[in-house]
Structure formats: C-alpha cells, structure tokens
Amino acid sequence: MDRRSEIIFEHPEDSKEQQNLVMFKDFLSRSFGTSEFTSESAGDFSEDSSVKAVYYPKNSEEITVKDPSVRSTRFSKHVMYLISGYDSSGDFQNKRRYKEFYALRKILVDQWPGCTVPQLPPKQAIGNLDNEFVESRRKQLEHFLRQIARLNHLYGCDEMQEFLRGPPKFHRSDILTKQINWKLIALRYQNVFSQFSGFQRTPKVEKEIGELLGHLNNGISNLDTLIISCNDTFASACALESCFIRLVTDINSTKRFFHEKLQEYPIGPTTINPFAHLIYWCKNNTLSINGLIESIYKQYELQKLKTKLLGKIEEEKVKIAAIDKGKKRVIQFFNKKPNEFYKGVIESEILSLKSNVEDIDTILNLSSALVMFHEFPNFKQQKAQELLTELKNLKETCDDFFQVFIEKLSNIDIFDN
The missing domain is CATH 3.30.1520.10 (Phox-like domain)
Incomplete structure (x- = not known):
C-alpha cells in the first residue's frame, strides 16, 4: 500500500473511526496489487x-x-x-x-x-x-x-x-x-464502488487530499517547464542540424576541384524530432492530471452543497419551532389552512433535504476513496512506467537523430575515383 495511504490511518480520533479505518486498510492491502481496475474490483x-x-x-x-x-x-x-x-x-x-x-x-x-x-x-x-x-x-x-x-x-x-x-x-x-438525481447517483456509487463502503471522509482525509492537490499542481507546473525545455532543446538541435547540412554542402562543393564529374550528394533536413513523443506525453499527462484536479475540486463543491443543505435544514427547523409556538405564516391569512398542514409540509421538506445530504455524503465518501486509494496510486505507477519508456525511446531517437549526419558524412567520397 502507498505510504500516503498509510499516513491517513495513523492515530484515528475515536474507536469507531479506528475500526472502520483498520478494516479499510486491510482491504486496501489485499485489493490493489495491480494497476488495472478489474471486473471484480x-x-x-x-x-x-x-x-x-x-x-x-x-x-x-x-x-x-x-x-x-x-x-x-x-x-x-x-x-x-x-x-x-x-x-x-x-x-x-x-x-x-x-x-x-x-x-x-x-x-x-x-x-x-x-x-x-x-x-x-x-x-x-x-x-x-x-x-x-x-x-x-x-x-x-x-x-x-x-x-x-x-x-x-x-x-x-x-x-x-x-x-x-x-x-x-x-x-x-x-x-x-x-x-x-442524487439518489440514483448514490445508489450507483454504492453498487459500483461497494468495496469502499466502510470509508468515511474524515478531517485527516481532507488534509491528505489538500496535500495531494498541491502535488498535482506542482506536477502541472513541472510538465509545462519540461515542454518548454524540450522545445528549446529541439530548436538548438535544429540549429545544429543546419550547421551539419552547411558543412556537408561545403565539403560536397569542393569535389569540383578534384574531379570533373560532380556527383551531388542528396542533402535535406531531417524530419526527426527527438522530443516529439516526450512533448506529446507531457501534454497528454497535463490533461490527465487536470482531470484528477478537477475531480478533487468537484468533491469540494459537493462538500459545499452538503453544508448548504444542512443550513437549509436548520432554517426549516426554525420554522417548525415558530409554528409550535403558535405563530402563523403570512399565507395563512389568505387560505386559512391550519398550522398542522404547514408543519407537515416543512417536515416533508426536511426529510427530502436530509435524504439529499445522505446521498451527497455517500457520493463524497466513495469518490474520495476512489481517487485517493485507487486512481492516484495507479496513476503514479502507470506514469512512472510510461516516463521510463519515454526516456528509453528518447535515447534511441537521439541516437537516430545524430546517426543521420554520421551516415551523410561517412558516405561522402571527396576524391570520387
């Protein structure tokens, strides 16, 4: 299990949380040995x-x-x-x-x-x-x-x-x-991500998610810098290529002093960009990281919505308290309906709001667990392997880039007998 996952499980605040987190930690240690989201998981x-x-x-x-x-x-x-x-x-x-x-x-x-x-x-x-x-x-x-x-x-x-x-x-x-529809979305999450059902988004998890967000933003910045460096290095490589082409052209032009028959050596700029694949890799992963960042911000939006709904519940409770004290609403002076009717309407609204809060809480808990303990660790593993492959390919491409000039120079027969 990833060290970042272990940090979250240290020093739980109460016995219930400790029981849930220990259970979930055990699940994580058994479940995520591969980088693929299998049909079972x-x-x-x-x-x-x-x-x-x-x-x-x-x-x-x-x-x-x-x-x-x-x-x-x-x-x-x-x-x-x-x-x-x-x-x-x-x-x-x-x-x-x-x-x-x-x-x-x-x-x-x-x-x-x-x-x-x-x-x-x-x-x-x-x-x-x-x-x-x-x-x-x-x-x-x-x-x-x-x-x-x-x-x-x-x-x-x-x-x-x-x-x-x-x-x-x-x-x-x-x-x-x-x-x-929060109810349908929550039911879907419970079904599809049932392995995370014991997870609760705690203040410790909130802190870890905030730290993760910081690392992801740093990753975006580093990728942007790498793209700029690749483009600058390629510009330098193109300038080097131009120098080689001029050098080969000058050597070819001296043939006429040694032989009447001038055999023109075909010279043209190479189309190889040693950094092209690495630049595409950076751009693609910038999009992938931004997707992760967006999912975290969406979780923050869900948290704000949950807080807003809880506030509405308290407002509705205040209305019920006022009715219990015998106060009438303005509309009652026009339709003459009893306090019990409006109390029932408000209680129904409170039940609806509480249901939405529960659904959003389910979505928030399960999506947080998915990002923190599956998507991000697998993302790290996958991208580290991809970067290693990209660097190996870059080495081979750079070798090919300079091999072009080696072949051009080695094939020139200045004295052309």
Missing part, C-alpha cells in the same frame, strides 16, 4: 441499468482514433474522426467530431461527480483545420478514449457505449439531457 453491474457488464478492452491500444476528414456544412467546416475498437461486446466503429467528445465528457463529469474523468484538449477557434493541429488533436482524443478504457465504471456506462456504438450526432442525443 469494479463492483456488480447487474443491479444498475446505467452501467452495463461491458469490460474495457484487455489492451486499451485496441481503441484507435484515425483518418480525420474535413466535413463542410452550410455555414462552417469541422473535422470528423474515425473511432474503432473491440471489447467484450464485439467490434465498434463510428465517426465523431470534437463537439461530440466534448458532450461525452460533460455528461460523464455530471453523472460521476468526484470521480476522475480525463480532460480533452482545449477548443481552438483559429487554425483548427490545419493538418498539424488536426493530427495533434487526433492523438490527444485517442489518448482520452484509452484513458477512459482503463476506468471500467466510465467505459461501461450508457453514455460511453452510445458514444462508441450509437447513431450520428451524439451531441444531440436524448441521453445527454439526463438530469442530476
């Missing part, structure tokens, strides 16, 4: 109609976004991307535009509050049809879908499946008009 989908028993592809690389094509409408142009892949339900293939990716993410954030949903590359009004921009966006949209494919609760929900397999114009689908 994802909960039982059978009782929740909004999450089907569709398991993500064994290899998220099976989902691809390719063949971008420009479509023209009466007033504008947009790019369509071909999405294809395979999962336990079979093959799927569909064409979607950026607007539909945006609509998908919005409904996922609304229906899975407090859970991490990877972010999309930002909108761009100018130059969004340029080939270089389209290719960059294609890669990031593919990364977005592959990240969702690692999260079974998102991948198996109705909205995601309709996006992958549904009819055209997903952004106009009726499924996107689904209203937020």
Whole structure:
C-alpha cells in the first residue's frame, strides 16, 4: 500500500473511526496489487441499468482514433474522426467530431461527480483545420478514449457505449439531457464502488487530499517547464542540424576541384524530432492530471452543497419551532389552512433535504476513496512506467537523430575515383 495511504490511518480520533479505518486498510492491502481496475474490483453491474457488464478492452491500444476528414456544412467546416475498437461486446466503429467528445465528457463529469474523468484538449477557434493541429488533436482524443478504457465504471456506462456504438450526432442525443438525481447517483456509487463502503471522509482525509492537490499542481507546473525545455532543446538541435547540412554542402562543393564529374550528394533536413513523443506525453499527462484536479475540486463543491443543505435544514427547523409556538405564516391569512398542514409540509421538506445530504455524503465518501486509494496510486505507477519508456525511446531517437549526419558524412567520397 502507498505510504500516503498509510499516513491517513495513523492515530484515528475515536474507536469507531479506528475500526472502520483498520478494516479499510486491510482491504486496501489485499485489493490493489495491480494497476488495472478489474471486473471484480469494479463492483456488480447487474443491479444498475446505467452501467452495463461491458469490460474495457484487455489492451486499451485496441481503441484507435484515425483518418480525420474535413466535413463542410452550410455555414462552417469541422473535422470528423474515425473511432474503432473491440471489447467484450464485439467490434465498434463510428465517426465523431470534437463537439461530440466534448458532450461525452460533460455528461460523464455530471453523472460521476468526484470521480476522475480525463480532460480533452482545449477548443481552438483559429487554425483548427490545419493538418498539424488536426493530427495533434487526433492523438490527444485517442489518448482520452484509452484513458477512459482503463476506468471500467466510465467505459461501461450508457453514455460511453452510445458514444462508441450509437447513431450520428451524439451531441444531440436524448441521453445527454439526463438530469442530476442524487439518489440514483448514490445508489450507483454504492453498487459500483461497494468495496469502499466502510470509508468515511474524515478531517485527516481532507488534509491528505489538500496535500495531494498541491502535488498535482506542482506536477502541472513541472510538465509545462519540461515542454518548454524540450522545445528549446529541439530548436538548438535544429540549429545544429543546419550547421551539419552547411558543412556537408561545403565539403560536397569542393569535389569540383578534384574531379570533373560532380556527383551531388542528396542533402535535406531531417524530419526527426527527438522530443516529439516526450512533448506529446507531457501534454497528454497535463490533461490527465487536470482531470484528477478537477475531480478533487468537484468533491469540494459537493462538500459545499452538503453544508448548504444542512443550513437549509436548520432554517426549516426554525420554522417548525415558530409554528409550535403558535405563530402563523403570512399565507395563512389568505387560505386559512391550519398550522398542522404547514408543519407537515416543512417536515416533508426536511426529510427530502436530509435524504439529499445522505446521498451527497455517500457520493463524497466513495469518490474520495476512489481517487485517493485507487486512481492516484495507479496513476503514479502507470506514469512512472510510461516516463521510463519515454526516456528509453528518447535515447534511441537521439541516437537516430545524430546517426543521420554520421551516415551523410561517412558516405561522402571527396576524391570520387
């Protein structure tokens, strides 16, 4: 188990909390030995109609976004991307535009509050049809879908499946008009994340989440700096390339002094950017980290909403106290209804508010546990391995970058017999 998880379980404030946390600690030590969210750890989908028993592809690389094509409408142009892949339900293939990716993410954030949903590359009004921009966006949209494919609760929900397999114009689908129902969301969380049912969001957990937020923000800053450094280093590499090209050109030009027959050596700038993959990795992970940060802020919003509802409950209790003292409301002077009627209405409102508080509390507890003890530790493990792979690839690419010039120089026959 991650050291950050262990800190939370030190010195619980009371025996009940200690019992819950010890139980949960034992669960964590037994459950999270791998970086994948397996079908067993994802909960039982059978009782929740909004999450089907569709398991993500064994290899998220099976989902691809390719063949971008420009479509023209009466007033504008947009790019369509071909999405294809395979999962336990079979093959799927569909064409979607950026607007539909945006609509998908919005409904996922609304229906899975407090859970991490990877972010999309930002909108761009100018130059969004340029080939270089389209290719960059294609890669990031593919990364977005592959990240969702690692999260079974998102991948198996109705909205995601309709996006992958549904009819055209997903952004106009009726499924996107689904209203937020705290009761249904809480029931879904209890079902899908049942392994976290013993967890309570305590002040110690609040502190840890705040520290996690600080680390994630530092990570964003470091990635931004790394992108700038990569771009600066590549600019220097391009300048070095230009010097090599001029040097080879000068050497070639001296041939005419030694031989009448001048054999021109084909020289052109290389297209290799040793840092291209690392830059894309940084950009993709900036989006992933921002998704984690957004989920934490959403938890704060849920906490504020819970506090607001508790305040309303107290206000309603004050009204009941006033009725019990025989005070009448202004409206009673017009409709002549007795105090018991309005007391019943207020008590019903209090029950409704308390139900909402309980549901939000359930969502808050389960989503906090998911982020802290599953998504973040797995994210660290996954990204550390990815970075190691990227650095190994960078070393090989840099070798290739300079090998181009070595071959050009070694193949020059100055005296050309």
